[in-house]
Amino acid sequence: MLMATVFILVPISSGGSTFAWSSPVVIVLLVLGGVTVVAFVFVEWRYAALPIIPLHLLSQRSLLLLTTIAFLAGCYYYANVYFLPIYFQIVLNPPAGAILSSALLQSLLLPQIGTAMAAGFVVQRYSSNLTACLLL
Numbered sequence: 001m002l003m004a005t006v007f008i009l010v011p012i013s014s015g016g017s018t019f020a021w022s023s024p025v026v027i028v029l030l031v032l033g034g035v036t037v038v039a040f041v042f043v044e045w046r047y048a049a050l051p052i053i054p055l056h057l058l059s060q061r062s063l064l065l066l067t068t069i070a071f072l073a074g075c076y077y078y079a080n081v082y083f084l085p086i087y088f089q090i091v092l093n094p095p096a097g098a099i100l101s102s103a104l105l106q107s108l109l110l111p112q113i114g115t116a117m118a119a120g121f122v123v124q125r126y127s128s129n130l131t132a133c134l135l136l
Contacts, residue, residue: 007033
């Protein structure tokens with residue numbers, strides 16, 4: 001999976017700046033990344049005795065929805081953490097410096113700290129019930 005991630009992230013980060021989006025390097029790396037993801041899922045599904053990602057868990061609708069929501073929330077969060085400082089430094093009028101940009105980003109990060117702490121307390125409080133649910 002690490003190889004697939006590298007094959008996908010390298011062309012995404014260098015496409016349009018180091019290489020043109022239509023360059024063979026970008027296209028080949030994206031195709032290799034897609035093929036590697038498909039191969040990983042196939043091996044996990046068919047051949048792995050102890051799979052890293054047990055695909056049978058995704059046959060349960062609730063777990064599939066939770067996993068999808070967590071993935072999309074992570075994409076949204078990391079896109080904000082990456083692009084908001086760039087927005088603050090380039091688009092704002094007058095543009096913010098790096099320090100002001102990081103201070104403005106705190107409005108996104110501070111609530112996350114509070115909710116993560118609250119979630120930790122909830123999980124600790126109800127962990128025996130959660131363990132029983134996960135073992136089903």
